[in-house]
Amino acid sequence: MTATIAKRGTKATLLIRDVRVLDPESGLDIHTDVTIEKGQITSVARQKGDTAGIQVIDGSGKLLLPGFVDLHAHLRTPGREDEEDIASGTRAAAAGGYVAICAMPNTDPVVDNASVIASLTEIAEAEARIRVAFLGSISRGLMGEHLSDMWDLAEAGAVAFSDDGRPVFDGGLLRAAFQAAGTVNLPLSLHCEDLGLAATGVMNEGTVSAQLGLTGIPASAETAAIARDVEIALYEGGRVHIAHTSCARSVDSIRAARDAGAHVTCEATPHHLLLTEEKVFGLDSSFKMNPPLRNEQDRLALVQALAAGAIDCIATDHAPHAVQEKDTPFEESPFGVVGLETAFPMLYTELVETGAVPLDVLVRAMSSRPAGIFSLPVPAIAEGAEANLCLVDTESEYEIDPDAFAGKSRNTAFAGRKVKGQVLLTLAAGRVAHNIL
Amino acid sequence: MSWNLLSINDLSREEIESVLATAAKDFLDLSKRDIKKVPTLRGRTIIDLFYEKSTRTSTSFELAGKRLSADVINVKSGSSAVGKGESLKDTTLTLNAYRPDIIVIRHPHVGAAAFVSRFTEAHVINAGDGKGEHPTQCLLDIFSLQQEFGGLDGASSLDGLKVAIVGDILHSRVARSNIIGFQKMGMKVTLVAPPSLLPRGVEAFGAEVAHSLDALSGVDVIYLLRMQKERHEGANFLPSMREYISNYCVGRRHVGKGQRVLHPGPINRGVEIEGALADSGENLILQQVEAGLAVRMAILYRLIVDNAGAGAVTTDESRTAGAEVKNIRDIHAVG
Numbered sequence: 094m095t096a097t098i099a100k101r102g103t104k105a106t107l108l109i110r111d112v113r114v115l116d117p118e119s120g121l122d123i124h125t126d127v128t129i130e131k132g133q134i135t136s137v138a139r140q141k142g143d144t145a146g147i148q149v150i151d152g153s154g155k156l157l158l159p160g161f162v163d164l165h166a167h168l169r170t171p172g173r174e175d176e177e178d179i180a181s182g183t184r185a186a187a188a189g190g191y192v193a194i195c196a197m198p199n200t201d202p203v204v205d206n207a208s209v210i211a212s213l214t215e216i217a218e219a220e221a222r223i224r225v226a227f228l229g230s231i232s233r234g235l236m237g238e239h240l241s242d243m244w245d246l247a248e249a250g251a252v253a254f255s256d257d258g259r260p261v262f263d264g265g266l267l268r269a270a271f272q273a274a275g276t277v278n279l280p281l282s283l284h285c286e287d288l289g290l291a292a293t294g295v296m297n298e299g300t301v302s303a304q305l306g307l308t309g310i311p312a313s314a315e316t317a318a319i320a321r322d323v324e325i326a327l328y329e330g331g332r333v334h335i336a337h338t339s340c341a342r343s344v345d346s347i348r349a350a351r352d353a354g355a356h357v358t359c360e361a362t363p364h365h366l367l368l369t370e371e372k373v374f375g376l377d378s379s380f381k382m383n384p385p386l387r388n389e390q391d392r393l394a395l396v397q398a399l400a401a402g403a404i405d406c407i408a409t410d411h412a413p414h415a416v417q418e419k420d421t422p423f424e425e426s427p428f429g430v431v432g433l434e435t436a437f438p439m440l441y442t443e444l445v446e447t448g449a450v451p452l453d454v455l456v457r458a459m460s461s462r463p464a465g466i467f468s469l470p471v472p473a474i475a476e477g478a479e480a481n482l483c484l485v486d487t488e489s490e491y492e493i494d495p496d497a498f499a500g501k502s503r504n505t506a507f508a509g510r511k512v513k514g515q516v517l518l519t520l521a522a523g524r525v526a527h528n529i530l
Numbered sequence: 531m532s533w534n535l536l537s538i539n540d541l542s543r544e545e546i547e548s549v550l551a552t553a554a555k556d557f558l559d560l561s562k563r564d565i566k567k568v569p570t571l572r573g574r575t576i577i578d579l580f581y582e583k584s585t586r587t588s589t590s591f592e593l594a595g596k597r598l599s600a601d602v603i604n605v606k607s608g609s610s611a612v613g614k615g616e617s618l619k620d621t622t623l624t625l626n627a628y629r630p631d632i633i634v635i636r637h638p639h640v641g642a643a644a645f646v647s648r649f650t651e652a653h654v655i656n657a658g659d660g661k662g663e664h665p666t667q668c669l670l671d672i673f674s675l676q677q678e679f680g681g682l683d684g685a686s687s688l689d690g691l692k693v694a695i696v697g698d699i700l701h702s703r704v705a706r707s708n709i710i711g712f713q714k715m716g717m718k719v720t721l722v723a724p725p726s727l728l729p730r731g732v733e734a735f736g737a738e739v740a741h742s743l744d745a746l747s748g749v750d751v752i753y754l755l756r757m758q759k760e761r762h763e764g765a766n767f768l769p770s771m772r773e774y775i776s777n778y779c780v781g782r783r784h785v786g787k788g789q790r791v792l793h794p795g796p797i798n799r800g801v802e803i804e805g806a807l808a809d810s811g812e813n814l815i816l817q818q819v820e821a822g823l824a825v826r827m828a829i830l831y832r833l834i835v836d837n838a839g840a841g842a843v844t845t846d847e848s849r850t851a852g853a854e855v856k857n858i859r860d861i862h863a864v865g
């Protein structure tokens with residue numbers, strides 16, 4: 094098992110009555126009761142008998158889903174525990190319905206050798222509320238010069254490799270990384286960005302950047318890098334996962350590479366699926382991220398690709414930042430927004446309720462499909478399965494309030510949004526990880 | 531007038547005309563008197579907060595405040611707590627505690643003036659925010675054009691006047707404010723630059739675009755921009771400066787009868803403007819400088835008198851001056 098969770102507290106025993114159970118992987122979409130005993134799902138069927146001694150939850154009007162999996166979170170441990178740590182990051186994730194998340198290795202120190210991953214695993218065993226897995230870096234110190242201790246990292250439990258936050262600029266190094274990762278059968282998660290094209294840009298390049306006078310990041314900074322990286326992956330036969338896809342042309346080139354036989358998967362973030370560069374007009378640093386918010390044409394292409402299954406999964410790119418760092422003029426502010434606590438409600442409200450993306454597609458993209466990409470246990474609602482699930486209220490509306498976040502940071506792009514789909518209860522590895530019932 | 535002057539878009543055409551009429555009527559001739567001071571803003575405090583080098587803008591704001599009898603304090607980044615790592619938010623909160631009436635800010639980053647306005651009840655004037663905007667430059671340029679092309683009263687319409695803005699538009703906050711402001715006054719704007727010195731998405735401004743100085747032949751006004759060489763370091767915006775000069779440097783031969791040349795300064799002689807043109811009577815560069823003083827006096831004056839009794843809230847819902855000051859006080863009160 095490569096994902097770690099603290100084994101504290103008792104395994105849950107409870108009965109969720111009269112709930113809509115949706116598990117697209119097994120084709121399940123019924124109103125029924127779900128019984129969980131000592132952390133294991135023992136029955137997905139109506140219970141008529143005696144329920145004495147078992148906690149009963151009224152699931153009417155609610156939705157029970159397989160728990161979510163995020164392949165792209167920044168937990169800031171080690172180095173910036175003031176912004177997030179494993180305890181707070183997994184608490185935030187549980188509040189968003191997640192049962193497993195993967196932490197990026199761009200920490201200080203970088204996760205580039207087995208000792209760092211061993212120490213992270215030890216912390217996770219003590220404080221992780223849900224399963225947390227770690228990626229190892231591709232290059233030593235993220236410097237893009239020499240490979241990290243990739244085989245040791247794999248041995249120590251790394252689920253994938255990434256230099257996220259930075260691209261692997263040297264094609265030769267990327268080739269070597271595919272070969273080394275292939276030896277231990279792990280994928281590379283690539284942050285695709287041509288740094289020469291992105292230069293000093295702080296937002297998408299286009300009519301909004303022109304009007305504001307901000308330096309733009311052209312779409313080509315991403316699309317050219319993806320085109321190169323998938324070509325290298327194809328040639329090497331390597332497994333590549335494209336992080337935070339943001340442009341229409343990126344989707345085109347991923348599709349083309351797939352058609353040519355490359356082992357390519359990709360993710361999109363809720364903010365790229367729901368927001369555009371127009372948001373930057375107010376110069377609010379809550380809308381500063383990398384890749385930047387693109388234009389409406391790009392956003393629609395991402396939504397359509399998600400609906401069609403061409404975008405494999407949702408990833409949050411959860412990037413906590415301290416208030417004092419974000420409370421600065423736009424150009425001075427760091428890139429990134431938090432996302433674990435808002436992903437499902439925002440996507441449910443703005444994509445599912447509007448009819449743009451079917452609910453089962455969204456659930457798969459947040460659960461079974463990401464789990465499969467990094468070979469994590471696939472959350473399922475089935476008799477005999479460990480309870481990894483979340484109970485969601487799709488009827489009542491609530492307002493996203495950053496001050497109520499379970500995580501340490503407040504830098505959300507969705508403050509004040511009125512949404513449905515609040516996560517009421519999360520069970521991870523059979524234990525209650527989040528409960529606001 | 532609006533509570534703050536952060537963007538030229540804060541003012542309607544009528545407001546621009548009104549402020550400039552004040553400059554013409556009340557302040558333009560003041561500099562020609564022996565006693566160059568009026569008591570209008572006696573007892574008022576103006577803080578000029580400059581995070582970037584400036585000659586014209588900082589001198590004229592300081593002089594404008596002093597000639598209106600305000601108490602003027604200059605804070606320069608090199609000699610203030612900024613050098614000790616104080617954030618713009620904290621510097622603003624600190625200065626706000628002195629209860630200034632107006633804060634004038636120049637800063638290297640877009641939106642810095644709007645950011646400052648969140649943390650002070652003072653009126654905030656954007657004296658240049660990175661590549662963003664420079665609205666007071668825009669106003670003084672419109673004023674100079676009114677003086678040159680308008681009637682004796684200086685207030686007649688600039689409708690239909692054709693102006694070419696030439697040079698390093700990509701890096702220019704002056705260009706951004708002027709494209710908006712000139713069009714607001716009814717002028718027809720053409721942007722002249724190689725494609726690499728125009729921002730991607732420039733069509734959003736609705737101006738004509740040309741890539742050669744041939745476009746100058748039909749215009750009334752040639753507005754030259756400073757080549758911002760400091761922003762070119764490490765990038766290849768041009769094959770070479772020499773080639774730019776041979777294709778885009780404007781000399782007397784490019785200036786037809788009746789055409790006038792403006793430049794916001796400082797000029798790079800021999801780069802965007804030939805020395806002979808800089809020294810000729812066809813340019814209005816020194817008139818612009820003179821106009822700058824009168825226009826900035828009018829802005830300082832009108833910000834205060836037009837908003838007297840208004841309280842620190844604008845009618846513009848998108849910008850509530852000092853919106854976060856109260857919160858901060860609350861926090862301090864609790865602490």
